[in-house]
Amino acid sequence: MALSTCMRCESMFDKGKTAICPACLPVEEADYEKVRQGLQDHPEMNAEDLAASVGVDMKCIMRFLDDGRIETTAANAAVVCGRCGAPAISISKRLCKSCLNRLDAELTTQVSQISLGKKKNMEVGSSFKTGGNSSTVKFQR
Numbered sequence: 001m002a003l004s005t006c007m008r009c010e011s012m013f014d015k016g017k018t019a020i021c022p023a024c025l026p027v028e029e030a031d032y033e034k035v036r037q038g039l040q041d042h043p044e045m046n047a048e049d050l051a052a053s054v055g056v057d058m059k060c061i062m063r064f065l066d067d068g069r070i071e072t073t074a075a076n077a078a079v080v081c082g083r084c085g086a087p088a089i090s091i092s093k094r095l096c097k098s099c100l101n102r103l104d105a106e107l108t109t110q111v112s113q114i115s116l117g118k119k120k121n122m123e124v125g126s127s128f129k130t131g132g133n134s135s136t137v138k139f140q141r
Contacts, residue, residue: 007063019063031056035064 004015006024013021020028038045038054047065051058064070068090079088081096083103088094095103 007059028060031060032064032069035061035070039070 002015003012004019005011006013006021007019008024008028009021011021011023018025018028034054034056035050038050042050042053045053047058047061050056051061061070071090079090079094080086081088081099082094083099084096086096086098088096089100093100
């Protein structure tokens with residue numbers, strides 16, 4: 001397993017599925033429930049006000065946002081696609097679904113061009129020059 005530093009207590013631990021060590025995990029889950037309840041009661045609240053009202057560290061709330069564990073409707077409405085300006089999928093993605101699909105297609109095309117390269121046409125009976133030698137080699141049937 002890979003070693004990681006706990007995002008809460010900064011101690012080293014064997015990283016599994018989470019960036020929080022096993023000792024801090026119960027506290028992290030309790031904070032998540034506080035934040036979730038706070039958002040349920042006051043969905044219009046921004047992150048700073050939410051942190052102050054529920055008594056959770058701002059870093060913890062930002063970690064929940066980055067992990068996708070919480071979303072706020074006010075924050076998502078303000079996030080727009082970086083390519084076309086339409087509403088984005090999420091805070092972390094910052095692209096709309098259409099642009100994400102187009103970008104994926106462009107990437108697939110570019111990767112196939114890099115890995116395949118240009119095909120060289122070679123006909124039977126044609127000749128080509130070898131690397132450092134000026135002689136010509138002919139292929140015949």
